[in-house]
Amino acid sequence: MSELLNFNYPPEQAVERITFFADVILPLPLPKLYTYRIPFEMNDEVVVGARVIVQFGSKKVLSCIVAEIHQNAPADYQAKYILDVLDDKPIITTPQLRLFKWIADYYMCTLGEVINAALPAALKLSSESRIQLHPHYNPEEDELILAPQEEKIIYALQQNQALTFTDVGNLLQIKSYHKFIKSLIQKEAIIIYEQVSDKFSPKVVKKVRISEHFVQDEGMLEELFNQLAPQPKQLDVLLNYLQKVPVHQDIHLNYKGIAKNELTNSPHLSASSINTLIKKGVLEQFDQVVSRFPVEHQHKLLPMTLSEHQAKAKDEILGQFKEKDTVLLHGVTGSGKTEVYIDLIKHALESGGQVLYLLPEIALTAQIVQRLMKVFGEKLGVYHSKFSDNERAEVWQGILSGRFQVVVGVRSSVFLPFHDLSLVIIDEEHESSYKQYDPAPRYNARETALMMAHLQSAKTLLGSATPSVETYYNCKTGRWGLVEMTKRFGEAQLPDIELVNTREEQHRKNMHSHFSGKLLTAIEERLSRKEQVILFQNRRGYAPFISCDECSWIPKCKHCAVSLSYHKYNNELRCHYCGYHERMPHDCPACGATTLKSMGFGTEKVEDELKLLLPSADVQRMDLDTTKKKNSYQQIIADFETGKTNVLVGTQMVTKGLDFEHVSLVGILNADTIINFPDFRAHERAYQLFVQVSGRAGRKEKPGAVIIQTRDPLQPIFRKVRSNDYQSLYEHEIDERMRFGYPPFVRMIKVIVKHADERVAENAAIVLAKDLTDRLGKQQVLGPEVPYIFKIRNLFLQEVHIKLPRETTNLRTAKGQIAQAIFNLKLLPDFKDVRVVADVDPA
Numbered sequence: 001m002s003e004l005l006n007f008n009y010p011p012e013q014a015v016e017r018i019t020f021f022a023d024v025i026l027p028l029p030l031p032k033l034y035t036y037r038i039p040f041e042m043n044d045e046v047v048v049g050a051r052v053i054v055q056f057g058s059k060k061v062l063s064c065i066v067a068e069i070h071q072n073a074p075a076d077y078q079a080k081y082i083l084d085v086l087d088d089k090p091i092i093t094t095p096q097l098r099l100f101k102w103i104a105d106y107y108m109c110t111l112g113e114v115i116n117a118a119l120p121a122a123l124k125l126s127s128e129s130r131i132q133l134h135p136h137y138n139p140e141e142d143e144l145i146l147a148p149q150e151e152k153i154i155y156a157l158q159q160n161q162a163l164t165f166t167d168v169g170n171l172l173q174i175k176s177y178h179k180f181i182k183s184l185i186q187k188e189a190i191i192i193y194e195q196v197s198d199k200f201s202p203k204v205v206k207k208v209r210i211s212e213h214f215v216q217d218e219g220m221l222e223e224l225f226n227q228l229a230p231q232p233k234q235l236d237v238l239l240n241y242l243q244k245v246p247v248h249q250d251i252h253l254n255y256k257g258i259a260k261n262e263l264t265n266s267p268h269l270s271a272s273s274i275n276t277l278i279k280k281g282v283l284e285q286f287d288q289v290v291s292r293f294p295v296e297h298q299h300k301l302l303p304m305t306l307s308e309h310q311a312k313a314k315d316e317i318l319g320q321f322k323e324k325d326t327v328l329l330h331g332v333t334g335s336g337k338t339e340v341y342i343d344l345i346k347h348a349l350e351s352g353g354q355v356l357y358l359l360p361e362i363a364l365t366a367q368i369v370q371r372l373m374k375v376f377g378e379k380l381g382v383y384h385s386k387f388s389d390n391e392r393a394e395v396w397q398g399i400l401s402g403r404f405q406v407v408v409g410v411r412s413s414v415f416l417p418f419h420d421l422s423l424v425i426i427d428e429e430h431e432s433s434y435k436q437y438d439p440a441p442r443y444n445a446r447e448t449a450l451m452m453a454h455l456q457s458a459k460t461l462l463g464s465a466t467p468s469v470e471t472y473y474n475c476k477t478g479r480w481g482l483v484e485m486t487k488r489f490g491e492a493q494l495p496d497i498e499l500v501n502t503r504e505e506q507h508r509k510n511m512h513s514h515f516s517g518k519l520l521t522a523i524e525e526r527l528s529r530k531e532q533v534i535l536f537q538n539r540r541g542y543a544p545f546i547s548c549d550e551c552s553w554i555p556k557c558k559h560c561a562v563s564l565s566y567h568k569y570n571n572e573l574r575c576h577y578c579g580y581h582e583r584m585p586h587d588c589p590a591c592g593a594t595t596l597k598s599m600g601f602g603t604e605k606v607e608d609e610l611k612l613l614l615p616s617a618d619v620q621r622m623d624l625d626t627t628k629k630k631n632s633y634q635q636i637i638a639d640f641e642t643g644k645t646n647v648l649v650g651t652q653m654v655t656k657g658l659d660f661e662h663v664s665l666v667g668i669l670n671a672d673t674i675i676n677f678p679d680f681r682a683h684e685r686a687y688q689l690f691v692q693v694s695g696r697a698g699r700k701e702k703p704g705a706v707i708i709q710t711r712d713p714l715q716p717i718f719r720k721v722r723s724n725d726y727q728s729l730y731e732h733e734i735d736e737r738m739r740f741g742y743p744p745f746v747r748m749i750k751v752i753v754k755h756a757d758e759r760v761a762e763n764a765a766i767v768l769a770k771d772l773t774d775r776l777g778k779q780q781v782l783g784p785e786v787p788y789i790f791k792i793r794n795l796f797l798q799e800v801h802i803k804l805p806r807e808t809t810n811l812r813t814a815k816g817q818i819a820q821a822i823f824n825l826k827l828l829p830d831f832k833d834v835r836v837v838a839d840v841d842p843a
């Protein structure tokens with residue numbers, strides 16, 4: 001590189017080389033960017049958006065992102081040199097960098113925190129990062145041209161299995177060793193991983209092909225046919241192979257071969273004849289490493305024609321996009337919004353842009369991925385939180401390289417390196433899980449995606465059967481477009497909703513534990529007709545708490561102010577906030593009585609009791625506890641889909657994104673705890689939940705039914721759910737929001753103060769609230785108050801709520817004031833180790 005530089009410049013200029021500096025974003029919660037000096041020989045190599053290696057502090061060496069290049073030396077410190085350049089091209093695009101700055105600003109966190117959340121770990125390197133040999137690189141056989149230093153690294157890896165970056169530095173005895181690591185990664189000789197548990201294991205497919213010497217010329221192949229004539233089964237295998245891999249047309253096709261199971265798939269071919277052919281040396285078996293994102297080579301475009309309503313909705317959306325950047329598609333459950341999305345994505349791809357299709361975590365199922373794969377094939381990338389770091393890094397690189405043009409993904413997909421977006425779809429836009437609670441950045445993926453679309457001049461389509469009040473308000477005031485779909489796909493009807501008064505049923509002795517007689521009979525009836533049932537209960541575990549009948553003792557978490565939930569399958573008491581768990585005691589530790597009783601009920605108890613009450617039920621449970629393993633979620637769905645199970649009991653997980661043809665009944669076991677939640681969004685959430693879960697019942701020919709158990713059937717929300725009356729819900733809610741000052745009329749910022757000492761937390765919150773009141777005005781600051789759950793993970797919590805009227809507040813100034821107040825608080829000696837967190841637009 002430096003030679004090139006000299007060649008391009010006249011010698012006298014080369015002597016006076018310009019000194020450049022780079023402002024870098026370290027993946028750490030630092031308040032500002034740090035400036036490093038670019039060594040002359042790297043002047044041409046360092047680019048904005050690429051990773052460089054720097055030393056931070058006295059020991060730590062890590063990778064960071066170049067945010068800016070300039071010629072101004074920092075005024076207050078001596079800039080250190082950049083040690084190495086990792087990328088010759090940016091891995092973060094310019095629009096992405098602008099978005100990250102917006103996130104840091106808007107959600108009141110640091111750019112380092114955003115970068116840290118955004119980059120897959122495999123793209124973040126530090127002195128603790130580890131390398132291992134690439135799982136399919138064999139140093140003995142594969143002939144790679146390696147520099148002597150690279151050979152040294154490979155040799156050491158053969159002895160040690162894994163090395164940290166520091167080890168490599170020590171091994172080579174040089175400071176700039178990163179380029180060798182980078183080169184080895186590019187040659188696919190090594191990979192990086194963060195933890196042992198994260199080791200990259202490639203997906204391998206067993207393939208077969210005809211042994212090479214038989215396909216060298218046609219004569220050989222003919223000879224082979226003659227030899228196999230007495231064994232018709234083996235001959236069949238060979239013919240089948242040649243049919244699928246026309247070697248006689250192109251001899252090179254044989255090299256790629258065919259997946260072994262594809263060859264055995266044909267009904268009359270047995271695996272044993274294939275194995276015999278392998279033993280004879282006619283066929284040879286080999287492993288091929290495949291991408292984790294299965295490529296559907298045959299673009300079997302679904303014969304997808306939109307229904308009349310869908311086509312109309314699509315045209316309306318496109319029409320509104322001409323005037324507005326954002327449109328809401330409000331379609332009842334089962335109206336077939338996905339088909340409309342797919343059509344719009346195709347439309348967007350034809351004009352050459354990229355598309356992001358956002359879904360909440362629980363709605364991104366294998367069902368939807370397969371459907372999209374069939375349409376978009378290898379252009380589709382999938383971004384899921386259950387993926388390993390290496391898989392995520394693969395999607396990241398795939399978007400940069402142009403391999404993926406459509407990405408379907410969860411919340412964190414808003415961090416991906418799009419640079420040419422033309423359409424963003426935010427499905428189930430009302431979902432609260434789009435908001436990240438902890439750690440920073442506490443962003444809402446819906447708002448972030450809207451900003452991302454804005455920065456790249458893309459259009460945004462929000463979709464929901466039960467839109468959030470804020471979104472609907474934007475449509476009603478004309479800021480956003482609105483398209484409605486009021487009919488279900490096909491001739492399907494919305495389900496009948498019946499309320500069961502559990503208070504009355506109890507009086508009549510008609511409750512069987514948590515099941516009303518009506519619900520039980522209804523379940524039994526469906527099962528006898530070979531139909532399926534979904535039961536919804538908003539709590540996991542067996543019981544939310546247990547209590548001593550004698551002395552009323554209730555076990556509590558040692559670290560949080562919550563009772564421990566009872567999990568029967570492992571006889572454990574568990575905290576759902578911090579994960580603390582202990583064995584269920586046999587006697588009451590307070591009085592010694594053996595009368596410990598479980599109170600309330602969770603999904604596990606529903607499952608347990610139903611098995612006793614209805615032996616004909618094959619019950620499967622779907623909640624956080626049963627879906628921890630990578631494929632367990634898929635397995636539960638597959639079992640239900642194929643009819644192996646006929647009752648699915650679950651939490652919120654069963655309410656979204658699933659379409660089962662044979663479900664004709666949905667039961668909501670306890671509606672009251674959902675409605676009576678202390679939050680200004682409780683009614684909106686309850687409505688959304690009831691409508692969404694009801695939407696799982698009934699398809700084309702089979703009208704569905706929903707049974708809701710409640711102690712208060714006169715609660716007005718049920719009327720709105722039953723008549724599917726979103727309008728009246730919206731009008732009631734927006735009215736209340738206006739009267740009591742809630743979003744969308746105000747912006748809320750919640751400031752949480754945490755400390756291990758209850759008194760310190762309280763005093764700090766009082767001081768902070770006072771300062772905030774002085775700065776923002778009395779009307780704007782509420783609290784401090786003790787939250788409902790006042791201790792989590794040994795830290796006592798206090799909250800200050802800030803309400804900023806949307807019309808009259810300069811948000812940037814107000815946030816500056818809040819940041820200053822927090823900063824000042826921490827300068828006080830009493831409160832220097834108090835933790836303060838600002839949560840903008842809390843969910």
Ligand SMILES: [Zn+2]
Pocket residue numbers: 548549550551552553588589590591592593
């Ligand atoms: Zn007791």
Ligand SMILES: [Zn+2]
Pocket residue numbers: 557558559560575576577578579580793
């Ligand atoms: Zn806890």
